[in-house]
Amino acid sequence: MAILLGSIADDYTGASDLANTLTKNGLRTVQTVGIPDPSLALPDVDAVVVSLKIRSIPASDAVTAATSAERWLRQRGAGHVLYKICSTFDSTDAGNIGSVTEALSDAAGGGIVLVTPAFPETGRTVYLGHLFVGGQPLNESPLKDHPLNPMHDANLVRVLTRQSRNAVGLLDLIAIAAGPDAVKARLDSLRTAGVTAVIADAIFERDLETLGEVALETPVSTGASGLGLGLARALVRSGRISSSGATTADAIRPVGGLSAIVAGSCSKATLHQLDIAERSMPVLRLDPERLLAGPDEIAAAISWAGDRISAGPVVVAASAAPETVSRLQSLHGREASGHAIETATSIITAELVERGVRRLVIAGGETSGAAVDRLAIPAFLIGPEIAPGVPVLRTIGNAQGDMLLALKSGNFGGEDFFTAALAMMH
Numbered sequence: 001m002a003i004l005l006g007s008i009a010d011d012y013t014g015a016s017d018l019a020n021t022l023t024k025n026g027l028r029t030v031q032t033v034g035i036p037d038p039s040l041a042l043p044d045v046d047a048v049v050v051s052l053k054i055r056s057i058p059a060s061d062a063v064t065a066a067t068s069a070e071r072w073l074r075q076r077g078a079g080h081v082l083y084k085i086c087s088t089f090d091s092t093d094a095g096n097i098g099s100v101t102e103a104l105s106d107a108a109g110g111g112i113v114l115v116t117p118a119f120p121e122t123g124r125t126v127y128l129g130h131l132f133v134g135g136q137p138l139n140e141s142p143l144k145d146h147p148l149n150p151m152h153d154a155n156l157v158r159v160l161t162r163q164s165r166n167a168v169g170l171l172d173l174i175a176i177a178a179g180p181d182a183v184k185a186r187l188d189s190l191r192t193a194g195v196t197a198v199i200a201d202a203i204f205e206r207d208l209e210t211l212g213e214v215a216l217e218t219p220v221s222t223g224a225s226g227l228g229l230g231l232a233r234a235l236v237r238s239g240r241i242s243s244s245g246a247t248t249a250d251a252i253r254p255v256g257g258l259s260a261i262v263a264g265s266c267s268k269a270t271l272h273q274l275d276i277a278e279r280s281m282p283v284l285r286l287d288p289e290r291l292l293a294g295p296d297e298i299a300a301a302i303s304w305a306g307d308r309i310s311a312g313p314v315v316v317a318a319s320a321a322p323e324t325v326s327r328l329q330s331l332h333g334r335e336a337s338g339h340a341i342e343t344a345t346s347i348i349t350a351e352l353v354e355r356g357v358r359r360l361v362i363a364g365g366e367t368s369g370a371a372v373d374r375l376a377i378p379a380f381l382i383g384p385e386i387a388p389g390v391p392v393l394r395t396i397g398n399a400q401g402d403m404l405l406a407l408k409s410g411n412f413g414g415e416d417f418f419t420a421a422l423a424m425m426h
């Protein structure tokens with residue numbers, strides 16, 4: 001069966017968030033980890049989300065990976081490809097949103113690309129090209145302190161222009177509120193003026209539905225799960241989906257085994273969730289300096305977990321408050337310390353799976369990506385949601401047998417997220 005909608009996600013957590021949104025909006029969806037091996041048996045689906053890990057790598061490497069994923073999706077029939085980015089537009093002036101968007105558009109023959117990170121359900125809205133996170137402009141939100149991609153400008157037309165070769169325009173709410181025909185007319189005039197990408201405003205889901213309908217007539221769009229919602233609803237409305245309402249119950253059939261939580265996110269939400277988890281389960285706070293110094297801290301963590309894990313879930317966390325993160329970064333560099341800690345948390349995760357963990361919660365987008373890579377899990381079937389945007393995932397084709405996972409990016413989930421996640425995994 002041909003794929004109707006393809007997507008290339010720039011990190012694994014965002015991919016599961018999008019796959020979850022597509023599922024909730026009526027598309028049968030599988031999320032793959034990287035471009036799948038041809039031998040992997042995938043079920044019949046409406047949408048495939050190819051998860052890459054290209055948000056924070058050099059732009060030219062991101063372009064190479066994204067264009068090969070695009071070829072794979074087009075070969076399987078995908079008429080439209082969504083480049084899935086973070087709803088907080090995580091990127092730097094060196095890329096990668098602009099570079100990848102232009103490369104995907106060139107590969108599909110050019111035209112104008114709709115770009116919007118709006119996702120009203122999680123408080124991300126765009127008005128006159130400015131991104132708001134909850135009630136705050138992006139540059140005043142906690143994202144200004146992100147360890148890898150600190151965001152200091154809320155004007156996305158400006159942000160994307162700095163990352164693009166070609167002109168970037170604005171598709172404002174007035175045109176969007178007037179409906180698909182008004183949007184198409186506006187895009188035509190922008191295209192004539194030489195614009196090849198537009199930041200699209202969106203405040204309500206109906207704005208994204210309008211954008212989804214228009215985007216389906218183009219080969220490529222760039223956005224967060226909100227645009228995925230718009231595309232999925234437009235596909236369902238078009239009558240092209242054979243059976244809507246994928247069943248998610250099948251995905252959470254019990255897998256047994258032990259359970260664990262590994263955290264590398266330093267977001268406010270994750271730090272609070274860890275404090276709450278500490279009341280009901282053993283939590284090991286890793287020493288980031290010692291993690292960077294050598295393998296001893298990893299070995300100590302594995303031994304600590306090994307002593308406790310048969311009695312119930314354990315938590316291992318590298319996460320730290322902004323002052324501690326800044327101190328480490330000023331000593332070792334932002335990327336070097338981030339990657340070294342991701343490597344450490346992924347080794348710990350793999351060792352826990354080696355010791356029988358089959359139910360696993362990982363906090364942090366980059367942290368999840370590194371861990372899922374090391375575990376070499378080929379694909380996931382999407383299960384029910386734990387919190388908005390975070391589904392339970394069931395592995396497909398996993399060498400160690402079926403596992404249940406939750407991959408949570410920084411700011412997602414309520415304060416009891418960790419216990420809520422484990423309560424859905426048996």
Ligand code: ADP
Pocket residue numbers: 147148264265266267288318319320324325328329337338339340341342363364365366367368408409410411
């Ligand atoms: P989020 O989803 O909250 O953005 P990520 O995992 O994507 O979380 O990013 C967090 C980054 O911070 C990762 O690169 C992680 O390795 C790094 N990190 C984790 N703990 C620390 C720490 N104590 N000091 C510095 N960096 C850290």
